[in-house]
Amino acid sequence: MTETYRAMVCRRLGPPEVLEGAQLARRGLQPGEVRVAIRAAGVNFPDLLQVAGEYQHKPPLPFVPGLEAAGEIVETAADVSGYKPGDAVILRLRGGAYAEEAVVKAATLLRKPEDWSFEEAAAFPVGAVTAWTALVYRGRLQPGETLLVLGAGGGTGLAAVSLGASLGARVIAVASSAEKRAIAQSAGAGLSLDPAQPDWWQDVRADVVFDPVGGALFETAFRALAPGGRWLVVGFAGGAAPSPPANRLLLREAELIGVRAGEQGRRDPAAGAEQEKALREWLISSPSIGGPSVGSQGRPRLGAVYQLDQAGAALRRMAERQAIGKIVLRVG
Numbered sequence: 376m377t378e379t380y381r382a383m384v385c386r387r388l389g390p391p392e393v394l395e396g397a398q399l400a401r402r403g404l405q406p407g408e409v410r411v412a413i414r415a416a417g418v419n420f421p422d423l424l425q426v427a428g429e430y431q432h433k434p435p436l437p438f439v440p441g442l443e444a445a446g447e448i449v450e451t452a453a454d455v456s457g458y459k460p461g462d463a464v465i466l467r468l469r470g471g472a473y474a475e476e477a478v479v480k481a482a483t484l485l486r487k488p489e490d491w492s493f494e495e496a497a498a499f500p501v502g503a504v505t506a507w508t509a510l511v512y513r514g515r516l517q518p519g520e521t522l523l524v525l526g527a528g529g530g531t532g533l534a535a536v537s538l539g540a541s542l543g544a545r546v547i548a549v550a551s552s553a554e555k556r557a558i559a560q561s562a563g564a565g566l567s568l569d570p571a572q573p574d575w576w577q578d579v580r581a582d583v584v585f586d587p588v589g590g591a592l593f594e595t596a597f598r599a600l601a602p603g604g605r606w607l608v609v610g611f612a613g614g615a616a617p618s619p620p621a622n623r624l625l626l627r628e629a630e631l632i633g634v635r636a637g638e639q640g641r642r643d644p645a646a647g648a649e650q651e652k653a654l655r656e657w658l659i660s661s662p663s664i665g666g667p668s669v670g671s672q673g674r675p676r677l678g679a680v681y682q683l684d685q686a687g688a689a690l691r692r693m694a695e696r697q698a699i700g701k702i703v704l705r706v707g
């Protein structure tokens with residue numbers, strides 16, 4: 376084993392192109408840890424914001440971006456049981472996925488279903504956790520309700536379409552291109568709408584809205600919220616965070632609900648445990664890892680695969696609104 380590994384490093388904040396390849400020194404394992412040879416890393420909008428210095432969590436420079444990955448265990452600490460070298464796993468990270476390897480606590484790993492590629496597995500956790508937190512934990516989505524998903528052709532949007540459909544909601548997808556709308560329909564949306572069409576919202580009465588876009592779309596999409604509806608504030612890919620006048624909430628008896636994926640485990644351990652259960656036994660349930668078979672609802676849909684060294688180009692594609700489904704970096 377060499378003493379260094381390759382990673383894409385952010386040494387100064389700026390556009391995606393500031394990322395550069397570097398050899399980093401390998402560190403030893405602490406109790407409970409495993410070393411994973413990363414085979415693929417998921418690319419997410421928060422990575423873009425972090426490299427630009429615009430994300431709420433600001434790691435000190437230099438840092439390696441990347442919140443999710445999949446790979447094979449190459450080494451385990453002496454006290455680790457249940458995992459061994461060669462096991463294929465999914466990693467959830469607070470950074471560091473854009474690299475050839477990562478050291479993580481074994482307790483944070485998920486097993487990769489045998490019938491998923493490493494690229495699919497790497498693209499799973501962020502979308503799944505965000506969709507679960509938004510729709511189940513914060514949004515209380517019920518079977519038979521109408522769910523409107525904005526940015527439905529993107530990473531979190533598609534995961535919400537998929538999970539919403541598997542929860543029995545009637546899912547309506549909103550996305551700016553025919554290709555994005557088609558992938559949203561293939562993920563489970565019964566109807567898809569083009570927000571560039573005048574009055575596209577006219578016939579929609581959504582009980583729940585999943586909104587990772589914000590910006591100008593909020594203004595029109597809010598008209599589609601049914602009385603008593605729940606608006607899930609997920610992100611602001613479209614730019615500004617909207618400031619809805621409180622009287623509009625009052626008139627509609629609507630709820631505006633903030634969503635922070637991953638936070639509930641720290642604040643509310645019972646909800647964290649519930650989320651873990653959903654991820655392990657339900658969303659990625661697969662006969663290959665002994666879970667009940669619920670089909671491929673949680674399986675990410677990949678839009679583009681780049682090599683690790685092309686991480687800047689992958690983030691550029693996302694910044695230019697060209698990401699359809701998930702973008703993944705292939706490592707090695």
Ligand SMILES: NC(=O)c1ccc[n+]([C@@H]2O[C@H](COP(=O)([O-])OP(=O)(O)OC[C@H]3O[C@@H](n4cnc5c(N)ncnc54)[C@H](OP(=O)(O)O)[C@@H]3O)[C@@H](O)[C@H]2O)c1
Pocket residue numbers: 419420421424501505526527528529530531532549550551552555587588608609610611612613614634635636637693694695696698700
């Ligand atoms: N709250 C949480 O816990 C949480 C977790 C993960 C991500 N997020 C946030 O959610 C947002 C979306 O993340 P994502 O991974 O779904 O991103 P994504 O895959 O890039 O999708 C974002 C969608 O936003 C729409 N959009 C509108 N204007 C855009 C612009 N100027 N640039 C880029 N996209 C634009 C696009 O849909 P159309 O082309 O159809 O308009 C795009 O498909 C980000 O703000 C991210 O930080 C929040």
